Amino acid sequence: MFIEYSEEQTMLRDSAEKYLRDNYTFERRQAVVNSEQGFSKEAWQTFADLGWLAMTFREESGGFGGGALETLLLCEQFGKYLVVEPYLESIVLVGGLIEAGAHPSVREEYLGRLLSGELQGAPAYLESANVADPLRVETTAQPFGGGFLINGSKTVVVNGPEADLFLVSARTGGTTANSRQGISLFLLERETPGLSWKNYKTYDGRSACELQLHNVKVDAESVVGRIGDAYKFSAPIMSRAIVAVCAEAVGAMDALLSATVEYSKQRKQFGQPISRFQVLRHRMADMYMEVELTRSLLLATAWKLDSGAPDAQQCLIALKAKVGKAGRFVAHNAIQLHGGIGTTDELSVGHYFKRLAAIGVMFGSRDSYLARYFQS
Amino acid sequence: MSDEEFRGEVRAFLEQALTKEIRRAGELMTSVFADFDATMAWHKILHARGWIAPDWPEAYGGTGWSLNQRYIFQEECKLANAPALLPMGLQMLGPMLIHYGTEEQKNYYLPRILSGEDVWCQGYSEPGAGSDLASLTTSAVRDGDDYVINGSKIWTSYAQHSNRIFCLVRTSKEGPPQAGISFILVDMDARGLTVDPIVGLDGTVEQCQVFFEDVRVPAANLVGAENQGWEVAKYLLEFERGGHNFTIDHKKQMAKIMRQANSQYGPDHNLWINNPVFRAKFADVAVDALALEFTELRIKGDLQAGGNPGALSSLTKVMGTEIGQRFNELSLEVMGDHALVKQLDALTPGYDGEVIGPLCGLTTMAEYINNRAATIYGGSAEIQRDIIAKRVLGL
């Protein structure tokens, strides 16, 4: 297997890297994170203007036809520069699902505005009964006057406070609370009567909310994908989202490794740079190996997903499990080798660590993927 | 009194003495420190009962308990969610003053540590001197009856709450670096001393940087002789490392993870407690924790027989902190996305508003984040392994 990027792909990576390096400094990032609004309007608009938001959408949707590889190239840079803007939530998930299965009139109404940065979306699929299992849906959608009546609540809705649109999972059928059949997705505008929320921040610098749905009336056209088929229908988009966070993780690990190597050369103890201590040299060599192994799995997975390889899912499961382990190893040791300064809010190191911790649990933790890897 | 009778007495006391608010502060601990006000309230209650310093000799205010009784007391306090007491005065400075202090120093400072009137912080580390502590450069120059101190200390835990700081300062540049260090007690109100808070990864302040600009301190505040500070500090470090009982922390962590795993669902809508991967991982850490428990008991036995744990205290520091971190990781996996919610206000004991997500996950992420420091402070894991290699293995 040899992956060669096309000229366009190389350009995308380089331009993302250059733009973020020059403009998305850690100081600016922190200013955004500590502000009331959880993202920078200006940065988001630029991402749209540079064509990043539309990159992986079909041409007839106003996109550039990119696939998992393009998602990877962008998200790796987002990880490297600790971008907090909701690319994953608004574009990969909500945008991706609308493109894949929204009613044509709904798609017409919203997709262009999402990709131009005018609107934002938030996927609301987690429920507090079980955050590890997206099948555990207790929110119900009952037929009601040609449409549906939705009742329930969602937890840790990332980007919820900024979202104009919520994509909510609800049970329209299915015999047990965690049956694969019978889950449907609904697209709701924030103004829809019956929605209420409580906003908060997350440890990795995002904004999120708890979302309550009380007798929320929606029409039949707001169903995204076929009724009762959300699990199967959303699988390819979920795969893409997992590639996105894993690419972000690789970017973050890469940044941590460079920062640690740099710091170890400057920091002197016992009259010499700490990079001279063999135990630390070996640790950094181990960090390097973890980053590169993860990168290989990431590239292979994206490539296999794009080319429809039969073992793509197996690779994806392996990738998420590997990111859980490698992300932790690299982040823990980056802090360890920085010593006290690594435990402060002032340095970026700790913020990469917290993002990696979040990615580790998102879409299920390492343990659940190990179990699935064995089964597959 | 049998150990079990003693345990009963401690329990009965804790039952009535620990107020709801103080207990809450213990439950909400996300680092080695608890909420300051609750900690000091608890300190005063223990002081009133005469149980504030079980490890001190009876003549200085200790309880005269056996090692077993002291262990039982620690364990019962922890399991009842009493907030951890601040170790800087009780565990570090106190024993050191008892050993090295003058009569005047002992008479003045020890009762104030016991009563909680003085709150001490530890001024050792500097921006340029962490693992290599002996390279410290904060200087104290003799001027008449005073020393004049210039320089800076960093990572000083709870300096923002302290009225006194004990410092290692450089009094001589002659000879090896260890030979020019002195140990001095400084009043935080002194002119020229300022404290800058450092925000930690969880968004709260526990450490500070302390600056000294021509701070005058009476020469009588020196502990031990001039340039003898390194020896004094080494004595104290042994207390810092060896004095901690990790097994008690681990038991509390295990109990918490069990509560989490019994209430949270994992893949396939199985309670985590029934998940084979979780069980294997938990058992793996628990086995190491058990081995450490027996190692700590061995050390206790050695101490009882009048021996010295020596480098075994490095072993317990490395293993104790690393096992604790592995438990934190398990907790994080079990709590999953719930752990991402940042609610600092709900982590303060007086809070009576709404809590988002399961209560058992409220502290998970902050504990995981903050506990990374455990393998850095008090001699890093690398430095401890070096000590084992040198002192035990003779390498």
Ligand SMILES: Cc1cc2nc3c(=O)[nH]c(=O)nc-3n(C[C@H](O)[C@H](O)[C@H](O)COP(=O)(O)OP(=O)(O)OC[C@H]3O[C@@H](n4cnc5c(N)ncnc54)[C@H](O)[C@@H]3O)c2cc1C
């Ligand atoms: C939460 C927290 C609370 C603290 N509280 C206090 C306090 O109250 N008072 C106080 O005085 N200090 C305190 N400290 C400081 C603590 O003691 C120092 O952080 C510690 O000594 C390490 O020093 P450093 O941070 O400068 O790291 P460095 O010494 O710069 O170490 C950086 C890395 O290099 C490694 N390293 C260094 N030398 C060697 C070697 N020879 N061989 C192999 N590896 C090596 C270290 O293990 C580490 O991984 C606290 C620190 C933290 C994080």
